[in-house]
Amino acid sequence: MRLYDYILSGSCYKVRLFLSMIGKDYETVPVDYYPGGEHKTPEFLEINPLGQIPVLTDEELTLRDAQAILVYLAGKYDADRTWYPEDPRLQGEIAMWLSFAGGEIMNSSAARLHDMLFYDFDIDKVRAAAHAAFRVLDDHLTDREILGRHWIVGENPTVADIACFPYVALSGDGGISLDDYHAIRRWISRVKRIPGFIVMPGIHAN
Amino acid sequence: MTRTTDSVALNEWQAVGTVEEIASGKRRNTRLLGQDIIVELDGDRPRMFETNADGGMGTEHPAQIHYGHVWTTLGSPEKPPLDMPEFQEEGRRLVKVGAVTVRASALRIVENFLDMSHFPYVHTGILGEEPVTEVNDYKIEIREPKDEIWATDCSFFQPQAAASADDGQISEYMYRVSSPFVTVLYKTCPVVDGAWDLVGIFVQPKDEAECDVHTFMLVFDDTSTMADLVHFQQEIFLQDRSILENQIPPGLPLDPKDEMAIKADGSSMMYRRWLRKKGLTFGTYRGSESSQAA
Amino acid sequence: MSDEFPDNAWYAVGGSDALASGDVIPVHLFGEERVAWRGDDGQSHVWQNRCVHRGMRLQYGFVDGDRLACRYHGWRFGGDARCEVIPAHPHMTPPDDYCIPAFQSADQGGLIWTAAGTSDEPPPEFPAGGEPLFCRTAAVSASPAATRQYVCRLATQEVAPGYFLMTNTYETSELTLAVAIQPSGKDSAKLHVVSATTTDGIDTQALRLYASAWTRRIRNAIEEQNRKEAVA
Numbered sequence: 001m002r003l004y005d006y007i008l009s010g011s012c013y014k015v016r017l018f019l020s021m022i023g024k025d026y027e028t029v030p031v032d033y034y035p036g037g038e039h040k041t042p043e044f045l046e047i048n049p050l051g052q053i054p055v056l057t058d059e060e061l062t063l064r065d066a067q068a069i070l071v072y073l074a075g076k077y078d079a080d081r082t083w084y085p086e087d088p089r090l091q092g093e094i095a096m097w098l099s100f101a102g103g104e105i106m107n108s109s110a111a112r113l114h115d116m117l118f119y120d121f122d123i124d125k126v127r128a129a130a131h132a133a134f135r136v137l138d139d140h141l142t143d144r145e146i147l148g149r150h151w152i153v154g155e156n157p158t159v160a161d162i163a164c165f166p167y168v169a170l171s172g173d174g175g176i177s178l179d180d181y182h183a184i185r186r187w188i189s190r191v192k193r194i195p196g197f198i199v200m201p202g203i204h205a206n
Numbered sequence: 207m208t209r210t211t212d213s214v215a216l217n218e219w220q221a222v223g224t225v226e227e228i229a230s231g232k233r234r235n236t237r238l239l240g241q242d243i244i245v246e247l248d249g250d251r252p253r254m255f256e257t258n259a260d261g262g263m264g265t266e267h268p269a270q271i272h273y274g275h276v277w278t279t280l281g282s283p284e285k286p287p288l289d290m291p292e293f294q295e296e297g298r299r300l301v302k303v304g305a306v307t308v309r310a311s312a313l314r315i316v317e318n319f320l321d322m323s324h325f326p327y328v329h330t331g332i333l334g335e336e337p338v339t340e341v342n343d344y345k346i347e348i349r350e351p352k353d354e355i356w357a358t359d360c361s362f363f364q365p366q367a368a369a370s371a372d373d374g375q376i377s378e379y380m381y382r383v384s385s386p387f388v389t390v391l392y393k394t395c396p397v398v399d400g401a402w403d404l405v406g407i408f409v410q411p412k413d414e415a416e417c418d419v420h421t422f423m424l425v426f427d428d429t430s431t432m433a434d435l436v437h438f439q440q441e442i443f444l445q446d447r448s449i450l451e452n453q454i455p456p457g458l459p460l461d462p463k464d465e466m467a468i469k470a471d472g473s474s475m476m477y478r479r480w481l482r483k484k485g486l487t488f489g490t491y492r493g494s495e496s497s498q499a500a
Numbered sequence: 501m502s503d504e505f506p507d508n509a510w511y512a513v514g515g516s517d518a519l520a521s522g523d524v525i526p527v528h529l530f531g532e533e534r535v536a537w538r539g540d541d542g543q544s545h546v547w548q549n550r551c552v553h554r555g556m557r558l559q560y561g562f563v564d565g566d567r568l569a570c571r572y573h574g575w576r577f578g579g580d581a582r583c584e585v586i587p588a589h590p591h592m593t594p595p596d597d598y599c600i601p602a603f604q605s606a607d608q609g610g611l612i613w614t615a616a617g618t619s620d621e622p623p624p625e626f627p628a629g630g631e632p633l634f635c636r637t638a639a640v641s642a643s644p645a646a647t648r649q650y651v652c653r654l655a656t657q658e659v660a661p662g663y664f665l666m667t668n669t670y671e672t673s674e675l676t677l678a679v680a681i682q683p684s685g686k687d688s689a690k691l692h693v694v695s696a697t698t699t700d701g702i703d704t705q706a707l708r709l710y711a712s713a714w715t716r717r718i719r720n721a722i723e724e725q726n727r728k729e730a731v732a
Contacts, residue, residue: 007441008440008441030431030437032432032433032436034304034440035227035302035303035304035305035436038433116306116444116447117304117306117307118307139716143712146635146705147705172451172452173448175309179526179528180688180690182518185525186518186523189522189523201441201442201443201444201445201447202444202447204448204560204571317554322588323587323588324572326574326587327572327573327574328571336574336587339587339590340587340588341589448560449556449571452560453555454533454557459555465552465553465554465555466553466595466597466598467553468586468588469588470588470589
């Protein structure tokens, strides 16, 4: 298995984090995303025509999109079927939150790229959109806690938690504070206690 | 935001980007010490202009290329940018890590660069790790006539000292501060016995609590890819960024009474004294009576 | 600070159950930054959110037994807010004056309280009968005054500054809620909502979910009203 990876990418971190938690080895291919822009070169576009990372290759399979990669890895390598359970209800809920992770939460990624690496975004707009998304997640997690549940979906951590985690935990990099989101902060602490948890720059160990 | 009146800060050479970044136009519009500026390459010749109210080019200021970066100034510096003869050595690789914006005072950024006692906590498993946290005594002095701060005989145990390192090692360090905004460290090269690898930051102070940091490495390393080298340093710097953006107050306090120091903070104490003696105010904390600049 | 939120009173900053041993959270009070944390000994503390060494926000620290560690250099501070260990000099006893400014704080009635200024009184007790059941916290993007004005109209009583009692109907029973307003900053406040447990055989989870939904509606209504007034 090979992961086209960038150390500062929260999306790549979703895959690194999950692979660590399920204990799978893989080869890392570092992509000089910044300042090199390697992901936009013709050579890389052969690997992923969208010019994005992460990309995972496993034998003949090539997958782009962190959420898709998580679903594949869970299905293929999680023998206990807890990270992506077979129950269609849970799969529906997980899909909903995977979309959220690749959608609304990415406003936090945009703010971070703007604040750190000079990407051109309407910063006030993306920060406001990130806050709106975080409020939705915080309200959800608040009610889940009331029900005695600790994860976004179901009884155990799933790929929905891994997909949502990085850009929520990295929000400070983009000037988005988590001070208002009490349930999110408790959920972050729980994710950090999952065996196999690893950090990335901007995320502390505990 | 308006240009600072702090002449100590204005009379320094400041890096504003790599030659590639300036040539591509990505760093055309930037800011220095509160002043919006335009930076471009006219063929090989770097040029800097103040930005007018209408967005056009105003007063021109000196600009030159050193160490793969464009340097400029809004004032009249007394000395040129630092001298690093290692750049002439055969076999060295220059790694330009890419400009990163940090919401912090340049002075906090430089001080963090000089500090070793954070290695086990901020760069865990790379530059340090509990329980090996003790900082041994080191020497700190001001070297004339260039008026540079040098910390020598520094050492620290490191699980992964460099991109090329396979094992833990005791790294030896020297730290050098050549201007309030420029600092370089020299560390044990894992590949060539007796040589130093260089890592440095050219901090471009845009506002009192916002900077673009230009990091470079000058190393002996024939095995790591450029991406590996860049990523190793970016990982370390981005770990520091999450600390730097959370220090209060943002400005660096120059009065020793404002923050509590220990022996391991020798470099930091010398740096603060040195800044105070220069009369620098840009990026300092001026909130308490005792720390008002003279 | 104002007459409605005086500076020598207690203010709630979160649910006691919501700050477990090992948790560290930021607290804003009148624009001032504090940190709340709970050690393994179960004791909660509210301190200034700033390490005395190099000014690092302590909210990013971690709990190590009964001590709070700063993220930057790992300095350990004990429950009395004094520095006990400086990892760069592990054999040194830190000077006595290397300590974090601490504030009065207490767990009371299901909530964690801190005093703005100093108070000779203990924090307010839970104002209804029965055991307090912490429901949730909600952050409101509106001034403490606007938040108070809205909550006040629903309340039967103001038990202490910013701490209101009100009754709702849940299914066919009467539900008592206590709402503590935390005056975070100029344009921000938090609501901490506690309900009384009932003896009517009502499922406490269902009751808390109801209270949570109620809190969301109140939060959204306060913000909606705030937006309308801003435009007017």
